[in-house]
Amino acid sequence: MPPAAHATARARPDRTRVRRARVPAVLAGVCLVLMALNATAQHRFPPPDFEGGHTLPATTTPAPRALVLEYVDFGLLLAGLGVAAWLTLRRRSRRGVVILSLASLAYFGFYREGCLCVIGSIQNVALALADPGYVLPAFALGFFVAPLAVALFFGRAFCAGVCPHGALQDLVLVKPVKVPSWLEHALGILPFVYLGVGVLAAATGSGFIICRYDPFVPLFRLSGSFSLLVFGGAMLLLSLFVGRPYCRFLCPYGALLKMAASISRWRVRTTPDYCTQCRLCEESCPFGAMREPSSGAADPTTLVAERKRLTGLLVLTPVLIVALGWIGSRAGGPASLLHPTVALAESHLRQERAPMNYPPQSPEALMLVRARLDPAALLAQAAAVRRRFIVGGWLLGGWIGLVLGAKWISLSVRRHRTDFEPDRGACLSCARCFEFCPNERVRRGLLPPEALVLKAAHAGLPGAGAGARPAAAQAASRPVQPCPHA
Amino acid sequence: MSSPENPKPPLAAGTLAEPTMNPTPSDSTPPVSRRQFLRDGLRAAGVAGLGGVAGLGAARTGAREYYWQIDPDKCVRCGRCATECVLQQSAVKCVHAYAICGYCELCTGYFNPEPNALNTGAENQLCPTSAIRRTFIEDPYYEYTIDEQLCIGCGKCVEGCSRFGNGSLYLQVRHDRCLNCNECAIARVCAGDAFRRVPVDQPYLLRTAPPAH
């Protein structure tokens, strides 16, 4: 409202108003609260008109980061994915991957400060699918879809060097220790569980817990709650010795990428040409993704037992799904306290039963005031959310059952593998193992082809007799694994 | 990829590792090609599924509501804006709607309830960081301006002004500071449920008239 309009609407002369303003504030407050009882939008103290022609300053409105920049970021993400796929599959360059990681860490991590990130975009998409009222930013959808689509064809190019979280952990890895295989498999379930929990929380409108507990974004921002900074620091310390712990044992987007990459069209291979089974790459992967050759042929002595076990697992999995689903549905009620509406309704009911004395301007007291405005509506809303949680509990429990069953089944299925090769799903496309392969060293000119001695004959590789397939000279010092299917 | 019948020397340095892009030699043996077939089928399903999610998601896209902002009419000055923001000094600051301000000599947003004297002495001020500047305009009017460098968004002045004054002081997310977190850390604990997403072309919820007291 322009000052002139106020001037005509003024009820009292200025002097009266100022004198009133001089009475002690407490009295003024009491009087005004009485005045305010049936008040609508109105000035308690009409704005003055200045004789000296004072012009009112305008409230400043500093502009936010332009939305278009998010689309620029999306373009950079696409470019990064393309470069990463090319570097890992075609160019086969670890150095290139390191440079790309540094660039991503600098741009997506420390400059862009992590948010909104690809990992978090899962929740935006989940919420959008569950709640028609939520407006999904188009670039968030793009962030979610692009790395997965790329993974379906080229493996985890995103993890190779585009994801700032992965890059940060990868670049600080100095002395990888081997995680025992049983632990690797057990902890490898966590990302799938976290994914399920994160999607459930987002879809029920309870919040974005994947963002809330992200360990690295506070580091990128150099700001955040103390506990999260400690968590981030601890993860970073752990990353010095355990290869990418967040990626392997927590990252929910990594769980999606793992599934997509395990059916990818093209894959990362350690050797550029053929595997001589020299075993040089066996321990090269710091992320436990390297798999040994195996014949995949049935052993007649154990075949019956194996078949029985597999049948048992195939029967057990649906049982597990239903059983965990049921447990999930029972846990859904208490878990709904994660939702702010349910939490408020709950504290309202608790207050009704046993009143607590909160200081009047404390958040708790003010929340309860809001609850008392319309308790019936609040309780109805909370009941609706709780019902959603019970359905969600079924789904989440079933999902965990499915994950467990699939894990057991995959562990007991025989694989036919002729070469040492990265596991499609677990390989993060970091390109570290390439340089361990003597064939790769020949390709890159680090070893002259003549320096290679014929080892392929021992390995029983086809074509070796013709003398055309040299194996690594270094391999001579290592025991050569006879090819299991020779 | 070289086949057993057609051996090929290792690639020369710098050539593209063509074999990587091709099926592995083992793909020609029956169990693997069955697996390959399965994988192709699953990939087709994966592409279709992802396409479905993208399509459904696309129907819900828009940039209409994107930045976080505080609805000043819902804010109950609980104080969490000062403490819960992921930034060490909150992105929420007090702003002043000058057109609503009564220019009171005893500004209840500036002075604590029982001031010793109506001057700028720190002991008389409500603001814990002395972030409000009080400048004399003409007798008897003073203007109150927020120094955003000092304001921590605690809302004490807002409470004073809303309760006893015109409600011209109120809290807003300042977008030059706010990181637009995917989940605003204040929004999820806001006592008044005052945070919401606002359209890109209107990132502030400015007061142009006094609130209903």
Ligand code: SF4
């Ligand atoms: S696993 Fe997750 S955190 Fe790690 S690089 Fe991949 S997307 Fe990033």
Ligand code: SF4
């Ligand atoms: S590229 Fe090699 S070293 Fe890197 S994650 Fe994959 S298998 Fe492991």
Ligand code: SF4
């Ligand atoms: S009282 Fe609090 S909200 Fe008001 S100006 Fe001071 S710091 Fe900012």
Ligand code: SF4
């Ligand atoms: S979106 Fe983030 S930076 Fe902005 S006010 Fe909320 S917590 Fe603070």
Ligand code: SF4
């Ligand atoms: S958290 Fe909400 S109610 Fe509390 S001061 Fe901030 S906007 Fe107001």
